[in-house]
Amino acid sequence: MNFFDQYDRFYTTSQTSPFPHRLNGRHEAIIASNANLIAGKRVLDIASHDGRWSFAALQAGAAHVTGIEPRQELIDNACDTFARYQVNASRFDFQRGDVFNLLHGQVFDVVLCLGFYYHTTRHAELLDLIERTGAQFVIIDTEVTPRAEEAVVLPSGHSRLVFNNPYAIQMLSEPVDDQQMAWQDALTRNGRTLVGRPSRAAVEFMANHFGYTCRTYDWPNHFATKPEQVSSMADYDQGWRDTFFLEK
Ligand SMILES: C[S@@+](CC[C@H](N)C(=O)[O-])C[C@H]1O[C@@H](n2cnc3c(N)ncnc32)[C@H](O)[C@@H]1O
Incomplete structure (x- = not known):
C-alpha cells in the first residue's frame, strides 16, 4: 500500500497539492529511497507545513x-494529525516562525528542505545555516529553471563566468497570503514578496x-515505472522541479 494511503488524513489537512499520487510519488523519492539515512537521526523539516514530511521521517525511523x-493553522493541523496517529510527543516539536530567524544554534543530522527553496531569495544564506547545524545529509526538493532554459555547465574552474553562466536564479514575486507561498518578510510590499527559482546548476x-x-x-526512471503519477507531478516530469541529495 502507498505510504499516505495508510495515513489519509494528510489528503485533507492542506490546500497545497495534497493529491495521493503526488504525495506518494514524493514519498518514494524523498523518504523511502533514503530510509537508511533517516533512521535513528535528528531531522529538521524546514517549512513543515501540515507535518506530512515530519511524520513520514518519523515513520521511517527518525529519532x-x-x-x-x-x-x-498548519502547525495545528500537524499536531492534530500526530495525535490522531498516536505519535509520541517526545519524538517531535514544531517551532513557529521564519526559518531565517529560528535556525541558529540548532543541531541536526538530516535536513529536509522541501517545497521551500524557491520561496526565498536567500538561497546561499539558507544553505549556510543548514550546514552550520552539522547536517551530513540534506534533501532539497524545489522548483528549478526548466532544462530547456539552462545554460550548458562548463567544466569546473569557471566560478566567475560571465557569459553562459549556468548558476542562475530567476526572480519571481508571490503573494504572502497564500498558504503555499513565502511568509511575509522584510521584502514584502503590497502583499507580495520577492523569491527566486534556482537553476539545477546553481543548487x-x-x-x-x-x-x-x-x-x-x-x-x-521513476515515471517510466509509475506513469499513473505523471498527471499530478507535471513539474517533476517536465523538468522544472527536482529533488537534490546533498551529502558530506
Ligand atoms: C509549497 S509549501 C511546502 C510544504 C511541504 N514542505 C512540502 O514540500 O510538501 C511551502 C511552505 O513553506 C512555508 N514557509 C513560507 N515561508 C517560510 C519561512 N520563511 N520559513 C519557514 N517556512 C516558510 C509555508 O508556510 C508553507 O507551509
Missing part, C-alpha cells in the same frame, strides 16, 4: 523531528561551496 513553519554550485556532494533523484 526526533523538528518542524519549522510560520503558519499556525549544485551552492551545495559544493558548502562542502556537500550533490546528486538528483532519477525522476525519468
Whole structure:
C-alpha cells in the first residue's frame, strides 16, 4: 500500500497539492529511497507545513523531528494529525516562525528542505545555516529553471563566468497570503514578496561551496515505472522541479 494511503488524513489537512499520487510519488523519492539515512537521526523539516514530511521521517525511523513553519493553522493541523496517529510527543516539536530567524544554534543530522527553496531569495544564506547545524545529509526538493532554459555547465574552474553562466536564479514575486507561498518578510510590499527559482546548476554550485556532494533523484526512471503519477507531478516530469541529495 502507498505510504499516505495508510495515513489519509494528510489528503485533507492542506490546500497545497495534497493529491495521493503526488504525495506518494514524493514519498518514494524523498523518504523511502533514503530510509537508511533517516533512521535513528535528528531531522529538521524546514517549512513543515501540515507535518506530512515530519511524520513520514518519523515513520521511517527518525529519532526526533523538528518542524519549522510560520503558519499556525498548519502547525495545528500537524499536531492534530500526530495525535490522531498516536505519535509520541517526545519524538517531535514544531517551532513557529521564519526559518531565517529560528535556525541558529540548532543541531541536526538530516535536513529536509522541501517545497521551500524557491520561496526565498536567500538561497546561499539558507544553505549556510543548514550546514552550520552539522547536517551530513540534506534533501532539497524545489522548483528549478526548466532544462530547456539552462545554460550548458562548463567544466569546473569557471566560478566567475560571465557569459553562459549556468548558476542562475530567476526572480519571481508571490503573494504572502497564500498558504503555499513565502511568509511575509522584510521584502514584502503590497502583499507580495520577492523569491527566486534556482537553476539545477546553481543548487549544485551552492551545495559544493558548502562542502556537500550533490546528486538528483532519477525522476525519468521513476515515471517510466509509475506513469499513473505523471498527471499530478507535471513539474517533476517536465523538468522544472527536482529533488537534490546533498551529502558530506
Ligand atoms: C509549497 S509549501 C511546502 C510544504 C511541504 N514542505 C512540502 O514540500 O510538501 C511551502 C511552505 O513553506 C512555508 N514557509 C513560507 N515561508 C517560510 C519561512 N520563511 N520559513 C519557514 N517556512 C516558510 C509555508 O508556510 C508553507 O507551509
